[in-house]
Amino acid sequence: MAEILKCDETFDHTYFSGSSCAFGVFDGVHCGHRYLLSCAQQTACESGGASIALTFDIDPDEVFHPERLKKLMTNEERIKALSESGVDAVVVLPFTKRFSASTPEEFLLNTFNGHAPSYLHVGFDFRFGARAKGTVRELSNWAEAAGTEVCAHDLASADGAPITATRIRLLLGENDIAEANKLLGHPYYVVGTVEQGRGEGKEFGFRTANLKVPSQLQALGAGVYGAYAYVNGRRYKAAVSVGVSPVFEDRTDATCEAHLLDFEGDLYGKPIKVEFHHFLRPMIKFETLDELIATVNGNIAWVRENM
Numbered sequence: 001m002a003e004i005l006k007c008d009e010t011f012d013h014t015y016f017s018g019s020s021c022a023f024g025v026f027d028g029v030h031c032g033h034r035y036l037l038s039c040a041q042q043t044a045c046e047s048g049g050a051s052i053a054l055t056f057d058i059d060p061d062e063v064f065h066p067e068r069l070k071k072l073m074t075n076e077e078r079i080k081a082l083s084e085s086g087v088d089a090v091v092v093l094p095f096t097k098r099f100s101a102s103t104p105e106e107f108l109l110n111t112f113n114g115h116a117p118s119y120l121h122v123g124f125d126f127r128f129g130a131r132a133k134g135t136v137r138e139l140s141n142w143a144e145a146a147g148t149e150v151c152a153h154d155l156a157s158a159d160g161a162p163i164t165a166t167r168i169r170l171l172l173g174e175n176d177i178a179e180a181n182k183l184l185g186h187p188y189y190v191v192g193t194v195e196q197g198r199g200e201g202k203e204f205g206f207r208t209a210n211l212k213v214p215s216q217l218q219a220l221g222a223g224v225y226g227a228y229a230y231v232n233g234r235r236y237k238a239a240v241s242v243g244v245s246p247v248f249e250d251r252t253d254a255t256c257e258a259h260l261l262d263f264e265g266d267l268y269g270k271p272i273k274v275e276f277h278h279f280l281r282p283m284i285k286f287e288t289l290d291e292l293i294a295t296v297n298g299n300i301a302w303v304r305e306n307m
């Protein structure tokens with residue numbers, strides 16, 4: 001696991017000298033991002049410097065477009081995933097309105113403070129600085145004087161199209177978890193704290209740990225999935241419904257309900273990670289409870305046999 005360094009007043013900017021940085025927000029830490037990170041590792045290996053994932057503490061859209069913000073991961077998970085990607089360090093820039101209002105030149109000066117990296121890897125469409133005015137051209141002009149080699153990469157592709165967070169979100173919205181996981185390079189997951197529900201799962205014969213996924217993180221389309229749930233470092237097979245249950249929509253606000261196979265105990269207030277692997281079926285507005293119970297038991301049996 002790489003070091004995570006906050007680029008605040010205590011940060012020693014000499015750390016950038018001789019390094020290879022991959023620069024971006026990296027929502028999802030998907031295969032396209034991993035390609036860019038591996039390029040930084042490659043040049044670091046050749047030049048003998050550190051490989052760094054250079055990112056922001058928040059998604060800039062949280063400041064500029066909170067109303068349309070959609071994310072694949074929380075900021076904490078994103079920074080953790082970057083630290084596990086194989087780079088030597090993750091350097092986290094605090095994204096403030098003031099910082100983002102700086103011109104491209106000021107932005108680069110503030111970020112590196114006279115200690116430019118040897119290599120800077122970005123996607124060819126990388127934008128930075130006030131109103132995202134800085135492009136690879138501004139970056140290259142600055143880099144020439146600073147002694148940095150800018151490597152602007154085409155977006156890595158899969159199945160004939162670039163891998164982007166937007167493409168992955170669309171796949172998730174269409175329940176295509178298999179293709180989304182392929183482009184992510186890891187299973188899509190959500191994390192949360194288990195909340196109290198209506199307490200009816202017990203009567204139905206299958207208890208469900210209820211999570212409220214914040215709307216910005218609701219990328220996965222409604223439906224029933226085969227998943228793995230992680231509790232206290234242990235992995236359990238799980239049958240999971242995503243989206244508000246249409247049978248109980250007036251009485252529930254849970255957006256993710258997980259039945260953990262072969263688990264007994266209390267999960268209320270505990271953190272849980274649910275990792276999605278198979279789409280089983282859409283949500284159904286059942287006419288009777290017996291139908292609901294029989295269908296869910298069938299889903300649980302499928303998970304037991306196939307996962």
Ligand SMILES: Cc1cc2nc3c(=O)[nH]c(=O)nc-3n(C[C@H](O)[C@H](O)[C@H](O)COP(=O)(O)O)c2cc1C
Nearest residue numbers: 197198199200201208239240241245246247283284
């Ligand atoms: C694998 C699984 C599939 C489910 N499918 C549906 C469904 O198709 N339609 C629906 O209305 N609710 C569905 N549910 C939600 C259950 O009705 C809900 O978990 C149950 O009412 C227990 O709620 P509680 O935990 O709040 O007590 C499903 C739950 C699970 C675990």
Ligand SMILES: Nc1ncnc2c1ncn2[C@@H]1O[C@H](COP(=O)(O)OP(=O)(O)O)[C@@H](O)[C@H]1O
Nearest residue numbers: 196197198199201202207208209260266267268
């Ligand atoms: N196998 C299991 N899967 C999920 N939750 C379980 C399981 N066994 C026990 N639990 C506990 O039971 C709770 C769910 O019970 P349930 O009757 O569905 O009530 P609620 O409506 O509060 O979710 C979970 O939050 C957890 O604390």
